[in-house]
Amino acid sequence: MDLYIPIIVLGVLAFGFAGFSVVMGALSGPKRWNKAKLEAYECGIEPTPQPVGGGRFPVKYYLTAMLFIVFDIEIIFLYPWAVAFNRFAGWFGLIEMVLFIATVLVAYAYIWRRGGLEWD
């Protein structure tokens, strides 16, 4: 736990600084009310009415996030293997990892062929 105390100390310092700056920015600047200024900026035209909650966005982003989770978990499995790599005896560690990566590669090839990696 002692190892984590400096992280918390720096985190508190950074949070204090960022919070102070954000509040200071609101207090130190001038305030001149103007209706047009408070609208969302769209290069001068009237802003598009935004649905509550941000509305819809392309499903591509959702797909990218899902793929990210799959492959990020794969990488998380690779890390302990890499750290312990020097302690494996013989070909066992390598073959196990080749099998695992091959399994994930099947999913990767499937996504590729189905066009999940195309962005248009």
Add this chain to the structure above:
Amino acid sequence: MKCTTEGIAGFGCDPWWLIGGKALVIFVFLVLTVLLSMWVERRVIGRMQLRIGPNRCGPFGLLQGLADGVKLALKEDIVPAGVDKVVFWLAPVVSAVPAFISFIIIPFGPTVSIFGHQTQLQGTDLPVAVLLVLAMSSMGIYGIVLAGWSSMSPYSLLGGLRSSAQMISYEIAMSLSFVAVFMFAGSMSTSQIVAGQQHIWYGVLLLPSFLIYIITMMGESNRIPFDLPEGEGELVGGFHTEYSSLKFAMFFLAEYINLATLSALATTLFLGGWHAPPPITTIWAGANSGWWPVLWFLIKIWAFIFFFIWLRGSLPRVRYDQLMKLGWKVLMPISLGWILLVATIRTASREGLNQTQLLIYGGITIAVVLVGSFAWDLVATSGRQVDPYAEPERATAAEPAQGGFPVPPLDLPHYHGVLPETAARKEVSSGTH
């Protein structure tokens, strides 16, 4: 508690004043680096574009960053009417805090004596130190997404989404480029990784990993050539379009701190950390002890920051589909293949295979892959043989009546000025996109 041991065991036993002092020094170092790198960037870019760059605030314009900060603080802090207030205020903080935290595990130098206390020049070290940096960079993405979402503006939303999709895509290739380093160092702690590079830098030993890291580092930092989230022509400012005053400054600060962190991580993992460059150590044995390593570390970091700026001055922006294609279809498979290659070679050399055997087995593998791909090609194309001597089909211009695209005739008369029926234009409400 004994604190003189090297490695992980040497951490976690600093007195309270040293913990606070180190955190404060890292904090001040980061803020100064941001101010200085803003100045360096603008000066260097200025020179590259045959301009002078800022030279009015202080000597050589060195105080330009500070002047910008003060100016931002004195500007009106606009909170647009439709925004989600809580998230809008929280996003800059969420973006800035993780950026600071990542730097705590970066080793600045070896063990030194501070007021009679032996300590290593590093905030702290964990058995999973590099994972902390990855986690914090993911937390920073939350700030960007929340900023884009809470602004209730199409530009902000699209900018935030683009930015996060880009960063998570490149984070995969980036995390994969670390695996080979962990394999050689046998640890994820930054001090151990630096200690493992005493004789040869991993950037030389694992050059493909290093190159992949450099490319993904550009993608992670949202800078040219991958600065799609801020493509000015399309998205104005991207996720921070609606931000002003010091809230905007927090995003700016986070971006430049991330630049410094990525440079420091590259230095630590691939360029030997605080170790002196090889020619210096052969001439001068004391280069790797005392406070000198801090100098080598800073030189390496600034070389990377200069490299970032240099790229910004030289490269155009890529297209978004090219960016995603590079991340998912090129960098990721290459990284995975490289990891397997390194693992195979290391296992083989550990198992006592000599070079002849390695070459034979490698040759057999390559032959099998080639024959396999040839057989696959035969099977896949056997169904659709094309007669090379057949007359090619003439491309016929499809008429609109036959379902072709309606193209206006080329001999249409030009008109100048406004036609009577279009002169009185009806007002059109602005469309969605």
